[in-house]
Every structure is written in C-alpha cells, then in structure tokens.
Amino acid sequence: MINDKNSQKIVDILQNWARKHSLFVLAYGTGCGAIEIPPTMTSRYDAERFGIRGAATPRQADVLLITGYLTTKTLKRVIRVYEQMQDPKYVIGFGSCTINGGMYYDSYNTIKVLDKYLPVDVYINGCMPRPESVISGIVKLQSLIAEGKANGAAKYKENLDWYRANQKKIIPNWVMPEYNW
Amino acid sequence: MEKIKSNLIEAIKGTYPDAREQDHEGNRLDFYVKKQCVPSILNYIKGEGYIHLSHIAFVDWIEEGEFELIYIVWSPKDKIKIFIRARVDRENPLMPNIESIWRQANTYQREAREMYGIQFEGFEAPNEFVLEDWNEIPPMRRDFDTQAYAEETFFHRPGREDAMDVREAIIERSREEIPDFAKKYSR
Ligand code: SF4
Numbered sequence: 001m002i003n004d005k006n007s008q009k010i011v012d013i014l015q016n017w018a019r020k021h022s023l024f025v026l027a028y029g030t031g032c033g034a035i036e037i038p039p040t041m042t043s044r045y046d047a048e049r050f051g052i053r054g055a056a057t058p059r060q061a062d063v064l065l066i067t068g069y070l071t072t073k074t075l076k077r078v079i080r081v082y083e084q085m086q087d088p089k090y091v092i093g094f095g096s097c098t099i100n101g102g103m104y105y106d107s108y109n110t111i112k113v114l115d116k117y118l119p120v121d122v123y124i125n126g127c128m129p130r131p132e133s134v135i136s137g138i139v140k141l142q143s144l145i146a147e148g149k150a151n152g153a154a155k156y157k158e159n160l161d162w163y164r165a166n167q168k169k170i171i172p173n174w175v176m177p178e179y180n181w
Numbered sequence: 182m183e184k185i186k187s188n189l190i191e192a193i194k195g196t197y198p199d200a201r202e203q204d205h206e207g208n209r210l211d212f213y214v215k216k217q218c219v220p221s222i223l224n225y226i227k228g229e230g231y232i233h234l235s236h237i238a239f240v241d242w243i244e245e246g247e248f249e250l251i252y253i254v255w256s257p258k259d260k261i262k263i264f265i266r267a268r269v270d271r272e273n274p275l276m277p278n279i280e281s282i283w284r285q286a287n288t289y290q291r292e293a294r295e296m297y298g299i300q301f302e303g304f305e306a307p308n309e310f311v312l313e314d315w316n317e318i319p320p321m322r323r324d325f326d327t328q329a330y331a332e333e334t335f336f337h338r339p340g341r342e343d344a345m346d347v348r349e350a351i352i353e354r355s356r357e358e359i360p361d362f363a364k365k366y367s368r
Contacts, residue, residue: 073312108325111335112335172314
C-alpha cells in the first residue's frame with residue numbers, strides 16, 4: 001500500500017506538514033550574527049510561536065544556522081556537526097558573510113561562499129539580519145519544506161564527492177571520519 | 182600625577198641611560214628602550230605598583246626592517262599607563278621572554294609568534310594558537326598579501342566588482358582629507 005504512488009504522496013504531504021511545525025535549531029554560533037538569536041528565541045520576538053526551538057546537540061537538531069563568517073578552522077567543526085545531524089536536516093546561511101564574504105571578503109582565514117561547502121536551503125541577507133528577517137527566513141524554509149523543495153541534505157549525499165573536494169581544498173589536514181550513507 | 186611621572190622617569194633613566202621617555206598628556210607615559218632591558222624594566226615597574234600587564238601590542242615597521250613590541254602596563258594605585266616600547270630586527274626577531282614576570286604574557290607571546298613570527302628566548306608553548314594548518318608566512322606581517330591569498334584559496338561569488346568606494350562621498354560631505362598612506366588601499 002505504502003509503495004503505491006498516490007498514497008506515498010499523501011504520506012509526504014503529511015510528513016512535510018509535521019516537519020515544518022517542529023524545527024529544532026542547533027544552538028551553535030559561528031560569527032557575530034549569533035547575537036541576534038537570543039532575542040529571536042525569547043520573549044520579544046518569540047520564535048517558538050512558529051514551532052522553532054533550540055536544540056543542544058547536533059543529533060537532536062534539524063536546522064543548522066550558520067550565523068556569519070566561517071573561518072577555515074570552524075568550517076571543519078561545522079562539517080562534522082552537519083554530518084552528525086540526522087535527516088531531515090536543513091542549513092540556513094545567515095548574513096552577508098555566508099553569501100559573498102561580506103566585509104571579510106579579503107580575509108585570509110574565512111570562506112566566502114558557503115554553498116560550495118555545505119548545501120544551503122535558505123539564505124538570509126543583512127549584516128547582521130535582525131530578528132524579523134531571521135523569522136522571515138525560517139518561515140521561508142517552512143514553506144519550502146511544505147512544498148517538498150528543501151532537499152539540501154539529499155543534494156549533499158548525491159554530490160558528496162564534489163563537496164568533499166571543495167572542503168579538502170581548504171582543509172588539507174583531514175582527520176575526520178569519512179561518512180558514507 | 183606629574184610628580185609620580187617625573188620620579189619614574191628619573192628612576193628609569195638613572196638605571197638605563199639610553200632609555201628615552203615621551204610624556205603624553207593625561208595618564209600615559211612612554212619609554213623607548215633596548216630589547217634586552219625589557220625584562221628588568223618590567224620587573225622594576227611591577228615592584229613600583231604597576232602590577233597589571235594590560236596588553237602587548239605589535240607593530241610591523243616594514244620600511245625600517247623592524248618589529249616593535251609595546252608592553253602596556255597599568256597601576257591601579259597611580260592610575261597611570263606605562264608603554265614600554267622595544268624594537269627587534271625583522272630578519273631575526275628574537276625577544277626576551279617575560280613569561281616569568283606575568284603568566285598572561287604567554288598568550289600574547291603565542292599570538293606574536295603565530296601572527297608575526299616573533300620568537301622568544303626559551304619560550305615553550307603549543308605551536309598552534311588561533312590558526313590551524315597554516316603554511317604561509319605569518320599573516321599579520323605587512324608583506325603578506327591577504328587579498329591575493331584569499332582570491333586564490335577561496336571561492337568568490339561574482340557581483341561585488343562594481344562596489345563603490347564610499348569614502349569619496351563621505352569626504353565630500355565632511356570635507357576631510359584622505360591621508361596619503363590610505364589612498365593606496367582605495368578601490
Ligand atoms: S554578515 Fe556582518 S554581522 Fe554577520 S558575521 Fe558577517 S560581518 Fe558579522
């Protein structure tokens with residue numbers, strides 16, 4: 001029954017609807033933007049009314065927020081964190097630094113284009129984005145999930161070699177486990 | 182305060198005749214000293230109540246072929262900051278180690294070693310400080326071309342080539358002059 005095409009569709013719709021209303025955001029900040037997360041989550045903006053909550057560890061989280069510039073050193077940790085997260089998982093690039101380097105475009109130690117290293121589902125621009133735009137970005141992610149278009153994780157698995165090659169280009173000393181799903 | 186300052190200048194110049202002082206307005210006093218005198222001067226002023234090492238700053242005087250180290254020391258009693266400035270050759274930058282006077286110098290010295298390549302006598306600390314797997318020349322040296330390195334190492338998203346230099350507009354509005362050395366960095 002479940003293999004039947006139409007019923008699979010209904011299951012997908014239900015699943016996406018449920019997923020969209022319970023997003024656990026990993027509490028991990030990389031750049032200056034992380035400072036906008038506490039007001040987003042707490043009484044002033046109260047992101048919890050959209051079903052967004054914080055999670056303490058990667059294995060219990062759905063959303064990885066990259067809150068700004070990523071140094072090559074942090075990128076290593078972020079890749080590990082991302083690979084430890086369980087499906088379904090989504091990445092939000094937060095701030096100009098993740099899009100084109102922002103004001104760190106000529107820095108020797110930060111990556112400029114996040115989507116070459118991790119699959120990004122939604123970008124939020126701004127330096128730094130205010131809680132309103134953070135919420136609107138997450139709401140955008142929810143609508144993508146509902147439409148079944150937030151498939152960054154699948155893209156990552158399919159193109160793992162390409163992502164790995166990019167990652168290894170700037171992390172020469174690769175001492176991390178090689179996951180293969 | 183003037184009294185305290187002049188006493189200090191007298192005492193330090195008495196012991197180190199080639200130290201040169203520069204008095205600043207307010208609560209700041211600079212000394213230009215030889216690098217081998219640094220530990221003993223720091224020891225002396227620490228005994229005088231300058232117990233807080235606020236910072237060690239580094240300057241790359243590439244034109245003169247020297248690094249400058251600036252030890253900033255503060256006395257909570259006198260409320261005076263003393264800057265001890267010493268220069269070291271850029272080719273062979275070996276400085277005395279002051280870790281035994283202030284433990285926190287360890288952190289600054291590690292930073293100097295990684296970011297400028299300044300070495301300290303008998304200094305033992307883990308090799309990597311902030312950077313990881315760094316194979317180029319120390320990145321804060323002025324002869325390290327950050328932008329060229331970034332362009333060749335990282336991906337760039339096109340679209341910011343036509344970014345404008347906003348300084349022109351700011352200057353017009355505020356009628357300020359750009360100093361010559363800054364013009365070099367205009368886009
Ligand atoms: S986009 Fe702006 S606020 Fe965000 S990390 Fe970059 S510099 Fe900081």
